[in-house]
Amino acid sequence: GDSVTQMEGPVTLSEEAFLTINCTYTATGYPSLFWYVQYPGEGLQLLLKATKADDKGSNKGFEATYRKETTSFHLEKGSVQVSDSAVYFCALTLNAGNMLTFGGGTRLMVKP
């Protein structure tokens, strides 16, 4: 079946450090890929998405590139802030019914 694998957390960084959260997927078709973010005490919000190979999604300084050859969608940010502390979920969807398959989530903690 379809699945998403994320690096386990927590990831702890100092402010202004470079962030990478790895995400790889297996899918029977050609998925769209998403990163969601969950701030403390809140639901999930869409952070960015990519719908085809080599697309780059970007938002709030975060970027991820859809790499079909490595089945990956790694999340990066050049300089993290304390306010980026949250749980990040990688997800995919294959169908027009918008069913999502999620990774296990990665907690990011940014220290001042």
Add this chain to the structure above:
Amino acid sequence: DVKVTQSSRYLVKRTGEKVFLECVQDMDHENMFWYRQDPGLGLRLIYFSYDVKMKEKGDIPEGYSVSREKKERFSLILESASTNQTSMYLCASAVRWTGRKTQYFGPGTRLLVL
């Protein structure tokens, strides 16, 4: 602005109680979803609905049921709550047929079953 609301942020129930979690969306979305979120397991789909009175089982439906009497409202029911149902429950909605659009999530209900 897009809005998905859940009836409670925190709930404490006793084993064996019947529990209702309510979700309402104001975007006229056809699809609605219930997930549970547990550390290290990500989000797992319990049930979803693609129309009024329609429902489909997700990955972990055991111990749960759902009700969708109106398009905007999707209820999750724990017929007899058990301690292993202590979790965060997230509701989401999405349009149906516009091709791989995002889901919109509510703030979650943290349920503790004693």
